[in-house]
Amino acid sequence: MNWLNSWASFVKVVEAGSMAAAARRLDCTRAQVSKQVGELEQAFGVRLLERTTRRLSLTPSGEVFYQHALRALEAVESTELAVRNLGDVPRGVLRISAPLTFGRIYVAPLLPRIAARYPHLQCELVLTDQLVDLAEGKIDLALRITKLPPEDAVARKLVFLQRVLCAAPAYLAGHGEPRLPADLVEHPCFDYSLNGGGPSEWILTDRQGEESTVRVSGSFQINNIDCIQQAVLDGHGIGILPTYLCAPELARGSLQVVLGDYEPRNGFGQHLYACYTPSRVRLPRVRVFLDELELLLSPAPPWERPV
Numbered sequence: 001m002n003w004l005n006s007w008a009s010f011v012k013v014v015e016a017g018s019m020a021a022a023a024r025r026l027d028c029t030r031a032q033v034s035k036q037v038g039e040l041e042q043a044f045g046v047r048l049l050e051r052t053t054r055r056l057s058l059t060p061s062g063e064v065f066y067q068h069a070l071r072a073l074e075a076v077e078s079t080e081l082a083v084r085n086l087g088d089v090p091r092g093v094l095r096i097s098a099p100l101t102f103g104r105i106y107v108a109p110l111l112p113r114i115a116a117r118y119p120h121l122q123c124e125l126v127l128t129d130q131l132v133d134l135a136e137g138k139i140d141l142a143l144r145i146t147k148l149p150p151e152d153a154v155a156r157k158l159v160f161l162q163r164v165l166c167a168a169p170a171y172l173a174g175h176g177e178p179r180l181p182a183d184l185v186e187h188p189c190f191d192y193s194l195n196g197g198g199p200s201e202w203i204l205t206d207r208q209g210e211e212s213t214v215r216v217s218g219s220f221q222i223n224n225i226d227c228i229q230q231a232v233l234d235g236h237g238i239g240i241l242p243t244y245l246c247a248p249e250l251a252r253g254s255l256q257v258v259l260g261d262y263e264p265r266n267g268f269g270q271h272l273y274a275c276y277t278p279s280r281v282r283l284p285r286v287r288v289f290l291d292e293l294e295l296l297l298s299p300a301p302p303w304e305r306p307v
Contacts, residue, residue: 004076006036007069010048013037014066018056040065090285091120097142101225101245102272103127106302107143110292121285129223134277140286141276153275156290159297161270162243165204165258166250171235178238178259181212188237189216190228191264202240204262211265240264247303 012022013033023030041048048062058066094114098107104127111123126132132139134153142153149155167177167187178184181204191200204212218237222228229246232239238258249255274293280286296302 004073006040008073009033009036010040011066011069011073013049013056014058014062089120090118090283090288092285093122093124094285094289095124095126095138095140096289097126097128097132097137097139099143099145100127100129102145102242103143105244106296107293110289110296114288114292118285118288121288134275139276140280140283141274141289144273144275146271146273149273150275153277156274158272158274158293159301161272163240163264163270164243164246164250164260165238165262165264166232166241166246166255167238167258168233168235168254169256171232171237172256172258174235181214181259181262184214184216184238184259187216188218189239190218190221190231190237191240192223192225192228203265204259205265206262212262244301244303 009022009026009032012025013019016022016025019033019037020030023033026033037049044061044065046061047059048065050057050059096103096107096111103125108125108127111125115121115123126137126139131144131150132142134142143158144150145161149157175187178187181202184202189200189202191202200216202214202216204214206212220231222231225241225245228239229241229249231237232241233249233254241255243250246255250257274290276286
């Protein structure tokens with residue numbers, strides 16, 4: 001099916017903007033890509049690309065072919081997935097995306113167990129706190145901590161992720177413990193949000209559902225939750241941390257909950273979702289990963305279980 005490779009190469013050239021960039025994405029040489037595009041133009045008897053020393057652009061014929069090629073390649077991929085879905089044995093490459101810290105702690109340990117159980121399956125884990133395009137990244141399933149799941153994907157809500165305000169006991173002993181949200185203005189405060197060095201607004205809800213908004217600040221900010229926890233452990237101030245990360249430190253007593261009657265509401269969301277495109281829903285490799293993940297999270301997530 002050489003025509004598939006040629007059509008895919010042409011589409012990648014258009015998306016990447018050059019043959020050299022397309023070759024890097026396709027893991028081949030520029031000469032191979034150029035040859036495939038040339039063979040397409042020879043087969044159709046028209047020029048598909050206008051080439052200059054600086055850029056490539058589509059001819060009118062190239063624009064028509066590009067649109068049809070996109071639909072044809074999507075149909076081929078859907079057909080392949082539909083046929084593979086008929087088999088019950090997970091096989092191929094399972095590509096998962098997960099938030100950096102959650103993925104490191106809870107997802108990475110799952111993959112060796114899954115790979116050992118299914119020898120025809122290869123697992124890949126992409127750890128990033130950035131939103132990954134499922135189609136562009138060839139992601140089978142993305143775990144996302146968010147307020148609203150993406151509208152262009154199937155999203156399954158997996159678990160509520162509680163967050164707490166906490167500090168090191170030594171910090172509280174030396175600086176005093178806040179009793180009300182307004183007291184936070186007297187303390188260095190850290191969360192995941194970056195605000196260009198300016199104050200952050202923390203929204204705290206009490207047990208009666210009443211909200212308090214406090215403008216807090218700290219002498220430094222970090223866009224990594226592991227580093228924020230370390231700063232709090234080192235006694236630099238008060239932080240908002242997810243319990244999936246700080247539960248062991250709370251149990252050991254190296255961290256202490258602050259303003260325990262209040263729940264932080266600001267941030268990126270408190271639910272973990274499994275997101276995947278409709279074509280991936282029934283893939284055996286996706287099903288086995290979801291089964292393993294749900295087993296991990298039930299009847300309660302590991303960070304909420306008694307030690």
